Amino acid sequence: MHQSQKYVLINYILKNNNTYTISIYSENNVGLLNRISAIFLKRHINIESFSTSLSEIKNVFRFVIVVELEEEKVKKLIQQIEKQVDVIKAYYHTDEETIFQESALFKVKSSSLFEERHIQNVIKDSHANIVVVTPEFFVIEKTGFREETEKLRKDLAPFGLLQFVRSGRISVTKSKMGISDILNTFKKDN
Amino acid sequence: MKTTENKISENPTKGIKISGAEAVIRCLLAEGVDLIYGYPGGAIMPIYDELYKFQEELQHVLTRHEQGATHAAQGFARTSGKVGVAMATSGPGATNLVTGIADAQIDSTPMVCITGQVGSHLLGSDAFQETDIIGISTPVTKWNCQITKASEIPSVMAKAFYIARSGRPGPVLIDITKDAQFDTFDFSYEKCTGIRSYKPVPDIEPAAIAAAAEAINNAKKPFIIWGQGVILGNAEQEFKDFVEKSGIPAAWTILGLSALPTAHPLNVGMVGMHGNYGPNMLTNECDLLIAIGMRFDDRVTGDLNTYAKQAKIIHFEIDPAEVNKNVKADIPVMGSCKDSLATILSLIKNNTHEKWINRFDDFMKIEVEKVIDKDLNPTKEGLTMGEAIMAINKHTKGDAVIVTDVGQHQMVACRYAEFVRSKSNVTSGGLGTMGFALPAALGAKMGAPEREVVAVIGDGGYQMTIQELGTIFQTQTAVKIVVLNNDFLGMVRQWQQLFFEKRYASTEMVNPNFVAIAKGYHLEAKKVDKREDLDAAVAEMIASEKPYFLEICVEKEANVFPMIPTGASVSEIRLN
Numbered sequence: 001m002h003q004s005q006k007y008v009l010i011n012y013i014l015k016n017n018n019t020y021t022i023s024i025y026s027e028n029n030v031g032l033l034n035r036i037s038a039i040f041l042k043r044h045i046n047i048e049s050f051s052t053s054l055s056e057i058k059n060v061f062r063f064v065i066v067v068e069l070e071e072e073k074v075k076k077l078i079q080q081i082e083k084q085v086d087v088i089k090a091y092y093h094t095d096e097e098t099i100f101q102e103s104a105l106f107k108v109k110s111s112s113l114f115e116e117r118h119i120q121n122v123i124k125d126s127h128a129n130i131v132v133v134t135p136e137f138f139v140i141e142k143t144g145f146r147e148e149t150e151k152l153r154k155d156l157a158p159f160g161l162l163q164f165v166r167s168g169r170i171s172v173t174k175s176k177m178g179i180s181d182i183l184n185t186f187k188k189d190n
Numbered sequence: 191m192k193t194t195e196n197k198i199s200e201n202p203t204k205g206i207k208i209s210g211a212e213a214v215i216r217c218l219l220a221e222g223v224d225l226i227y228g229y230p231g232g233a234i235m236p237i238y239d240e241l242y243k244f245q246e247e248l249q250h251v252l253t254r255h256e257q258g259a260t261h262a263a264q265g266f267a268r269t270s271g272k273v274g275v276a277m278a279t280s281g282p283g284a285t286n287l288v289t290g291i292a293d294a295q296i297d298s299t300p301m302v303c304i305t306g307q308v309g310s311h312l313l314g315s316d317a318f319q320e321t322d323i324i325g326i327s328t329p330v331t332k333w334n335c336q337i338t339k340a341s342e343i344p345s346v347m348a349k350a351f352y353i354a355r356s357g358r359p360g361p362v363l364i365d366i367t368k369d370a371q372f373d374t375f376d377f378s379y380e381k382c383t384g385i386r387s388y389k390p391v392p393d394i395e396p397a398a399i400a401a402a403a404e405a406i407n408n409a410k411k412p413f414i415i416w417g418q419g420v421i422l423g424n425a426e427q428e429f430k431d432f433v434e435k436s437g438i439p440a441a442w443t444i445l446g447l448s449a450l451p452t453a454h455p456l457n458v459g460m461v462g463m464h465g466n467y468g469p470n471m472l473t474n475e476c477d478l479l480i481a482i483g484m485r486f487d488d489r490v491t492g493d494l495n496t497y498a499k500q501a502k503i504i505h506f507e508i509d510p511a512e513v514n515k516n517v518k519a520d521i522p523v524m525g526s527c528k529d530s531l532a533t534i535l536s537l538i539k540n541n542t543h544e545k546w547i548n549r550f551d552d553f554m555k556i557e558v559e560k561v562i563d564k565d566l567n568p569t570k571e572g573l574t575m576g577e578a579i580m581a582i583n584k585h586t587k588g589d590a591v592i593v594t595d596v597g598q599h600q601m602v603a604c605r606y607a608e609f610v611r612s613k614s615n616v617t618s619g620g621l622g623t624m625g626f627a628l629p630a631a632l633g634a635k636m637g638a639p640e641r642e643v644v645a646v647i648g649d650g651g652y653q654m655t656i657q658e659l660g661t662i663f664q665t666q667t668a669v670k671i672v673v674l675n676n677d678f679l680g681m682v683r684q685w686q687q688l689f690f691e692k693r694y695a696s697t698e699m700v701n702p703n704f705v706a707i708a709k710g711y712h713l714e715a716k717k718v719d720k721r722e723d724l725d726a727a728v729a730e731m732i733a734s735e736k737p738y739f740l741e742i743c744v745e746k747e748a749n750v751f752p753m754i755p756t757g758a759s760v761s762e763i764r765l766n
Binding site: 026027029030031034035038041042075076079080082083085086087088 | 325510515
């Protein structure tokens with residue numbers, strides 16, 4: 001596909017879907033994960049992707065949750081999430097408003113690296129990294145859009161994938177997060 | 191046992207080495223708790239051992255089932271305005287609390303539940319009476335927390351009370367492992383005054399107040415619907431001032447009942463499924479709908495697609511998650527209604543809406559003729575539920591706390607009971623918990639001992655928690671228990687009649703001798719089934735200074751009207 005065609009396609013996908021990324025800033029308390037997921041469960045909403053980690057702020061956690069849902073329902077989810085005592089702030093964004101990536105790991109038999117010359121081209125073309133090589137297996141890492149990791153998975157499948165795993169989406173927003181102001185007041189308090 | 195004086199003289203906020211169990215008691219005392227409901231068991235025995243030592247400062251009421259403990263704590267909270275406390279052991283003790291917790295969550299009742307848990311080294315081992323009560327209670331609590339170290343007790347307890355009572359109140363559950371109850375630590379207690387991730391009351395936006403005031407001043411046919419927010423926010427006076435100055439007719443949701451006296455000229459009745467004719471019909475005629483401390487429950491709105499579409503909507507609300515949840519608000523006014531109503535008062539004009547109010551009177555005349563007259567002045571032989579409520583009104587002078595269960599009797603009681611002061615209606619609204627009333631009435635009386643408390647219960651719900659007669663007898667709590675007996679699960683039977691072609695599947699009840707049961711618990715008890723005996727029987731019950739049981743046999747197949755069928759519009763309300 002020509003680069004400009006690809007750009008048009010990506011833009012079309014971005015504008016015509018109901019994919020929203022929910023970002024939650026919270027305390028790091030036992031049970032909060034359960035409390036958040038219960039909000040989705042109660043409304044029979046499926047979670048497409050889920051990841052959690054430390055945020056840019058000390059002792060503040062960040063959840064990144066992807067849902068496919070009408071915007072009106074996403075707004076109500078955000079209200080319910082923010083209502084939780086241990087949640088500091090929740091936001092939602094469209095794909096257009098965020099930079100998002102997923103990571104995937106592929107474990108392949110080492111013999112195929114040497115016996116199947118074509119696999120080297122697949123790895124090279126995909127801009128994936130080889131993380132580790134042992135006499136028995138090697139591991140490739142690829143970070144990118146779902147379409148990219150998915151393409152690599154399909155391309156590697158004929159060579160025999162020993163293991164495949166993909167992370168949940170991680171994302172940052174293009175614009176500044178309003179959380180900064182809230183957190184500044186935290187810092188003052190501390 | 192130490193004397194009370196000694197214990198009180200020990201400053202509970204001063205550092206002293208005590209057990210986790212004693213710390214729990216000291217935390218409760220520091221929060222002003224002097225009454226709790228509960229049921230002991232293995233995993234909470236250390237705390238009960240401390241209760242034994244502190245029984246002069248902290249009264250523990252042994253209910254006959256943990257569910258009863260939660261409903262009693264709810265009843266206590268609803269009449270006293272304080273946080274209700276319920277306690278139970280791990281496993282089945284904890285799971286038996288869940289219905290009451292869910293009820294408190296949906297009806298915004300401040301409650302702290304304390305459960306014992308197996309020792310922390312046994313967590314996850316499927317130990318005897320181990321259950322994941324944190325996991326189970328998560329969706330029905332405002333907050334919950336497991337404690338595995340004694341030293342965590344003071345800060346978590348302080349947070350629990352703060353969260354339960356602040357903002358939109360709700361239930362909190364604290365689960366304490368047995369080892370944390372036994373361990374000792376240096377105790378000190380500090381009340382919680384804030385949590386950085388939690389803003390209980392949103393700031394009032396002056397622009398929203400101004401916009402609301404302008405809409406109110408310009409409205410030709412404004413209509414107020416108020417809910418329990420007025421009561422929870424202690425905003426009865428501010429609300430009354432607002433209603434009187436604006437001259438706007440005001441209707442209540444079932445949980446808002448009693449915030450404005452029944453006889454107030456601007457109180458036009460109840461909205462919702464079995465509400466009054468005028469308030470429901472005119473919801474779809476008003477030009478401005480002012481919702482105050484209510485959440486547009488589906489039992490209030492009926493079909494949302496045909497609900498008040500012609501009206502501009504102002505929503506006074508403390509919980510941001512309620513704004514635009516069911517009904518889109520043109521002007522959301524965030525904050526506690528005590529503050530927002532006080533603020534808006536100076537911006538609104540003195541007004542009367544006579545012609546508009548006449549419309550409510552017109553509908554009331556129709557409702558009296560078609561429904562109310564038959565309920566209250568029946569010509570047929572069988573007693574009606576409405577007559578029973580009127581007899582209670584007469585002998586309590588409308589100044590009782592009326593505690594109701596769920597079903598036909600609840601709707602009739604809420605429609606016809608008269609109130610002169612707030613915090614007088616205790617019912618299970620959102621969850622619709624049958625079995626609520628008997629234990630809730632016990633708690634309601636303890637929360638307001640100076641008041642007459644009358645529980646009005648159906649024969650179905652009564653038998654769900656009938657064992658709490660034992661608690662009422664043991665504590666000699668002078669609640670008056672009225673069972674309106676129609677030998678049916680009446681509301682379900684009504685639906686079967688109207689929507690399932692009279693196929694009465696499992697709704698007829700073959701009932702026991704209720705009077706004999708009450709007498710078995712050594713309560714004064716009487717049964718009445720004739721109109722001519724009703725007045726004297728109710729008079730005798732109210733005159734009694736002891737707990738009293740009165741069974742009133744009512745018509746078996748009576749229906750509650752008006753009624754908005756499920757999914758229909760408020761303006762499709764049926765009178766028969």
